[in-house]
Amino acid sequence: MCREGARLGLKGLDFVGPADWPLLKKYGLVAAMCSGTTGINHKENHAKAEPQLVENILRAAEAGWPNVIVTFAQRKGLSDEEGLENSVAFLKRVKNVAEDKGVTICLEVFNSKVDHPDAQADSTRWVVEICKRVESPRVKILYDIYHMQIMEGDIIRTIRNNIQYIGHFHTAGNPGRHEIDDTQELNYGAIARAIADLNFTGFIGHEYTPLRDPLKSLDQAITICDV
Template identity: 55%
Template sequence: MITRRHAIASSLAAWATAGMAAAPALAAAGRLKQSVSRWCYQDMPLDALCAAAAKIGLQGIDLLQPADYETPRRYGLRCTMGYAADVMTIPNGLNRRENHAAIEQAFRTGIPQAAKAGVPNVIAFSGNRRGMSDAEGAENTIAGLNRLKPIAEDHGVTICVELLNSKRDHPDYMADHTAWGVRVARAVNSPRVKLLYDIYHMQIMEGDLIATIRESLPWIGHFHTGGVPGRHNLDATQEVNWRAVARSIADLNFTGYVAHEFVPQGDPLTALAEAVRICTV
C-alpha cells in the first residue's frame, strides 16, 4: 500500500535525481507572488518543502509557527504568513470580547517576533457564532482589532482575518461571507488590518469570485487557493477557472501573496508545480 508519506518521499527523490531542470522557476516570470501553505505538506520536512518551493520559483512558505520563521530564509524565501497568537483558534476568536485581552497579549509578543523575521502577515479568526448575531459579532471583532491595530502598525505587520466556509468545513464560523469581512475591515480602517480571502472557501459560500475580488480588493491582504470541490489540485476536475481568477488579481496590481493551500493528489510536488504554472500570469 502506498501511503501519503511514501508518495512524498518518492516525489522528493525524483526531484533530487532530476535536478533543477525538472522544476523550472515557473513563478518567476509572473505578476503574482506565490507561496505554499505548510500544513498541506505535513509529511515533508520543512527544509525539503522550502528547497522544492525555491526550485519552482515560489517566494515563500505560508502558515508557519514562530519556531520555523527562519527556515525559509536559508532557501531565499520568507514566511509569507505566520501564526502569532495561539490563544486564538478558528472557533474561538475575535467576536467575543472576553477573548480580547488574551489575544492582545499574544500579539504583543507575536507581532514583534514576526516583524523581526520579516514575516509580512499574521493570521486571525472571527470565531464561531454560537447563537451570536452577525451584527454583534462584527462590532466585537471591530473592537478587538482596534486594540490590535496599533501593534500591527507600529511593526509593519498586517493582521489578516480569514474568511472560511461554514457550509462544509467550519460549521458556525462567523466570517463566512466577504461582505461581513469588508464591514469589519472598513470600520477598523487600518492599512495593517485586512482580510485573508480564501478562494476555496468563498467559492463554496458565495461564488461570484472575480467581481467580488475586484470590489473588495482594498480590504484584502492575502489569498489562498484550493480546488473546489475537495480542496485538492488546481486542475480540470475543479469548478474554478483558476487562470482567469489569477489574471484578475494580477490585473488589479495586487502586491501581496497568493498562497496555494490545497491537499495534493498524486505526486505532491508535481501538483504544486502545476498549480503554480496555472497561476503564473
C-alpha cells in the first residue's frame, strides 16, 4: 500500500501502526493520523485513557508525525453537557503535552443515525464547543464529511464557519460509505475547493469501502480532491 500510495501521489496514510512506520518513511509518506485514545466523555475511562494518549503523543512526536485521534464513547445515558465537561477536563490535562511536542489531538465526529447508534460526538457544534473550552491550538476536530452529511448536511458552510477548529478531514460517499464519485450525493470536488480556498494545510483522508478495484477507485478519489 505504501508503494502504490506513493505512486498515486498520496502524501500520507491514516492509522498505520508503528511497526510499519519505517515503510512509510521509505516511500516518503507521513503517518497522517495515529492512534490516540477513546472514551474520554466518560470519567471512568480517564485513568486508562490519559497515560495511553500521552504515550501515543510522545511516540508520534518522536517519529515526526502530526496528529493523533481521540474518539468518544456512546452516551449510555450521559447528558451532552456532562459528556462535554468530562471531555474538556480530560483534554485540559493533556493539552500541554500536545503543545510542547507539536502534535495535534483530533476529535472525531460520528453519525448516530446509521453507523454508530448512541454516539455522543454526533454534531459539529458539540465538538467545536469542546475545542473552544479547551483553548488549545493542538486540540482540533477530525471532521468526517460522510458522518456529518448524515447528521447535518450543509457541509461547505459548516467547514467555512469552523475551519479554525478543524485539523483533519475524512471522506466517503453517502449513502453507503463507498466511492466519492457521482454515484453518491456529495460534491467532493466543490468541497475540496472550499477547503483549499480556506488555506487548509492538513490532510484529507479517504475512508470508504470501495465497490470496485481499490487502487483505481483511490486514484479517482485523489483526482476528485486534487484541486
